[in-house]
Amino acid sequence: MGVAFVHGTGHQTDAYNDYWTGSFVNSVMSGNGNRYTVINCDFEQFMWADAAAGCLAGQLTNFINGQGITTLNVITHSNGGNVMRWIMSNPTWDSRYPNIINKTRQVIALAPSSKGTPLADAVIDGNVFESTLGWLLGYASDAVQMQREGDMAYYNANWLFGTSGRPSLPKTFKSVVGTDVESSPFDGDSYCAGYENQVALETTQNWLDSCSDGFLNCSSQGGAGSVWFNDKSRTSGGEPLSHQQSRRDCFNLDVIIRNDI
Secondary structure, three states: OOEEEEOOOOEEHHHHHHHHHHHHHHHHHHHOOOEEEEOEOOOOOOOHHHHHHHHHHHHHHHHHHOOOOOOOOEEEOOHHHHHHHHHHHHOOOOOHHHHHHHHHEEEEEOOOOOOOOOHOOOHHHHOHHHHHOOOOOOOOOHHHHHHHHHHHHHHHHHHOOOOOOOOOOOOOOEEEOOOOOOOOOOOOOHHHHHHHHHHHHHHHHOOOOOOOOOOOOHHHHOOOOOEEEEEHOHHHHHHHOOOOOOHOOOOOOOHHHHHHO
């Protein structure tokens, strides 16, 4: 059994430390062996690009072959879910895809941007969200353009499986949905994954639905595959998971994933 951690939008070179943190990865793997890989790819590209899906396929293939993996659990965050869904939806695109699909047991998609976000439209338009969300989403890259709501609607209807009215994905794709953001300076829980990040996400939440994680509406996060759970139904203390907190060891998320694997 092996586990792959697949980051979201951005060009990562040390996702273990910079994106997930070792405390999250090591907690998830506690009792689950030592066969894991942390992906580092250029997810500022379109999901099908060689630097994105091609890079992911290459690193997963090397991991599967090098470690003799027969059962692969893939943990994705945000746009990483789209890249993994591209691989599962287009098995003839790349000769490496079928073996990856065959070995995959499930994809645990943490806050996946399956239906895009209106904030991507705002970044492309170059308004205030560009400076506010640069740390999280990046700037006007191909990946940000791809995650505009209209663009994702097109890809979901024509290239990707798992959304309503489309063929099912070949393997389980289950999402964890972040439903809210809390940023009170008097609440210790607001400091998990960085208080300043919660403040920024609570600001952008004003332009989203009432149910959102500060970056994605709940409808986007639950738009493909199945919803495993909404944050408050299983997190410690019934705490919400902001988009930043859903890739960190906040509110027992790491333990929930560890036990499922």
